[in-house]
Amino acid sequence: MRIWLDGELRDQDSARVSVFDHGLTVGDGIFETVKAAWGTPFALTRHLDRLTRSARGLGLPDPDHDEVREACAAVLEANPMPLGRLRITYTGGHGPLGSDRGEHGPTLVVAVGATTRRPDTTAVITVPWTRNERGALTGLKTTSYAENVVALARAHEHGASEALFGNTVGQLCEGTGSNVFVVLDGEIHTPPVASGCLPGITRALAVEWTGAKETDLPLDVLRRADEVFLTSTLRDVQAVHRIDDRELPGTPGPVTAKAMRIFDERSGHDLDP
Numbered sequence: 001m002r003i004w005l006d007g008e009l010r011d012q013d014s015a016r017v018s019v020f021d022h023g024l025t026v027g028d029g030i031f032e033t034v035k036a037a038w039g040t041p042f043a044l045t046r047h048l049d050r051l052t053r054s055a056r057g058l059g060l061p062d063p064d065h066d067e068v069r070e071a072c073a074a075v076l077e078a079n080p081m082p083l084g085r086l087r088i089t090y091t092g093g094h095g096p097l098g099s100d101r102g103e104h105g106p107t108l109v110v111a112v113g114a115t116t117r118r119p120d121t122t123a124v125i126t127v128p129w130t131r132n133e134r135g136a137l138t139g140l141k142t143t144s145y146a147e148n149v150v151a152l153a154r155a156h157e158h159g160a161s162e163a164l165f166g167n168t169v170g171q172l173c174e175g176t177g178s179n180v181f182v183v184l185d186g187e188i189h190t191p192p193v194a195s196g197c198l199p200g201i202t203r204a205l206a207v208e209w210t211g212a213k214e215t216d217l218p219l220d221v222l223r224r225a226d227e228v229f230l231t232s233t234l235r236d237v238q239a240v241h242r243i244d245d246r247e248l249p250g251t252p253g254p255v256t257a258k259a260m261r262i263f264d265e266r267s268g269h270d271l272d273p
């Protein structure tokens with residue numbers, strides 16, 4: 001595997017960051033996961049824009065989009081694969097053993113791993129922990145993912161592939177690595193960004209392409225929704241066939257199936273929507 005680290009491609013074994021990198025010591029970093037089919041990234045412009053928004057939220061210097069594009073192209077060319085997930089990581093760089101940033105600039109790493117197309121349906125659980133809709137990091141794609149790691153492990157214990165969070169006021173928010181949509185009386189709804197969810201790129205495309213409404217939803221909407229689906233870079237649109245103990249027979253339902261079709265068609269035609 002060839003990896004981009006601070007301006008050049010290196011072999012995986014020689015690509016090393018400092019043990020004092022703040023991405024490692026204090027989780028001071030941001031990232032993007034970008035899907036790439038046959039060497040072409042999907043929606044890269046939107047991912048770069050979110051990377052910049054996340055950098056600004058953390059007070060990191062703006063990432064150089066030209067460099068990140070060059071890095072993505074170089075990594076994809078050096079590691080050919082049919083379906084890949086680019087991982088762009090941008091940290092506070094190496095600094096003192098504390099929370100203050102050092103003099104060094106940020107660290108940029110771009111790597112790629114092979115992935116496969118997601119199954120059409122999946123099971124999810126809800127977790128009792130809450131997303132903070134008013135935190136300093138809310139809405140930013142930071143590397144501080146330990147809460148998601150814990151929730152995802154619980155999902156796996158229950159035979160599910162995703163765990164859904166509510167926020168501090170009992171509203172539905174998002175999954176560990178996905179946004180959530182529900183179908184009520186034929187209409188598609190998803191929690192607004194103010195719920196504390198990440199402004200997912202797949203979510204934004206699904207809202208634009210299906211006309212889904214952004215609606216405050218109580219967490220228990222999951223017990224009565226006619227259909228539920230997830231969106232994310234690696235899932236695209238994925239139907240949910242079980243939420244905790246509730247089975248949803250006939251998944252994907254008609255509205256979700258249509259959303260999946262629309263997403264596949266539109267994203268196949270426009271690689272940088």
Ligand code: PLP
Binds near residue numbers: 174178198202231
């Ligand atoms: N919410 C969280 C917490 C995520 O980590 C992700 C993606 O990793 C998403 C939502 C979905 O975002 P996107 O569609 O941009 O992949």
